[in-house]
Amino acid sequence: MKTPKTLTMISLILLILLFIACLLFTITLPQNQSMEQAVTRYLENDPKYQRTLDSGETPSICPGEMASETMSALQVFFAIPTIYIAIITIIVLIGYTLISKRPKGAALTLSSAGILSLATVVIPVLLFIAGGMLRKRSA
Template sequence: MKTPKMLTLISLVLLVLIFIASLFFTITLPQNQSMEQTVARYLENDPKYQRTLDSGETPSISPDEMAAETMSALQVFFAIPTIYIAIIAIIVLIGYTIISKRPKGAALTLFSAGVLSLATVIIPVLLFIAGGMLKKRSA
C-alpha cells in the first residue's frame, strides 16, 4: 500500500502547487503589465482593427484601453482552470484518504482524477499507476 499512497501524495502535492501558481496568476492578472501589453499588441494587429484604420475611420477606443478592459474578462477566463484544478485536487485527496479502507473505491477515484487531469501529463500517469496497483491488490 505504500507505493500507491506515495504516488497519490506526489500527485496531490503537484496539484496543490499548480493550483497555487494558477491562483496567484489569476489574482495578479490585472496588475500584469506585460500581459496587458501583449493583449494590446494582439489587438493592434487584429485584421478588423487594421481595416478600420485603413478606411480612415478613427476607432472609438484605443487598443490600450481595450486591453485594459479585456484583462477583467481574462481574469474570469483563467479562473475556470484554477477551479478545475481545485476540484481534481479534492478528488485526489478523497482517494488518498480512502486507500487503506477501500482500495477498490480509491482505485476508481484515482482513475477518475487521472482522466480529469489528462492535460497535466505527469499527474495522470502517477494516478493511473497508483489506481492500477490498488485495483490489482484488492482483486
C-alpha cells in the same frame, strides 16, 4: 499499499502547487503589465482594427483601453481552470484517504482524477499507476 500512497501523495503535492500557481496568476492578472502589453499588441495587429485605420476612420476605443477591459474578462476566463484544478485536488485527496480503508474505491477515485487531469500529463500517469496497483491488490 506504500507505493500507491506515495504516488498519490506526489500527485497531490503537484496538484496543490499547480493550484497555487494558477490562483496567483489569476489574482495578479490585472496588474500584469506584460500580459496587458501582449493583449494590446494583439489588438493593434487585429485585421479588423487595421481595416478601420486604413479606411481613415477613428476607432471609438484605443487598443490600450480595450486591453484593460479585456484583462478583467481574461481573469474570469483563467478562473475556470483554477477551479477545475481545485476540484481534481479534492478528488485526489478523497482517493488518498480511501486507500487504506477501501482500495477498490480509491482505485476508482484515483483513476477518475487521472482522467480529469489528463491535460497536466505527469499527474495522470502517477494516478493511473497508483489506481492500477490498488485495483490489482484489492482483486
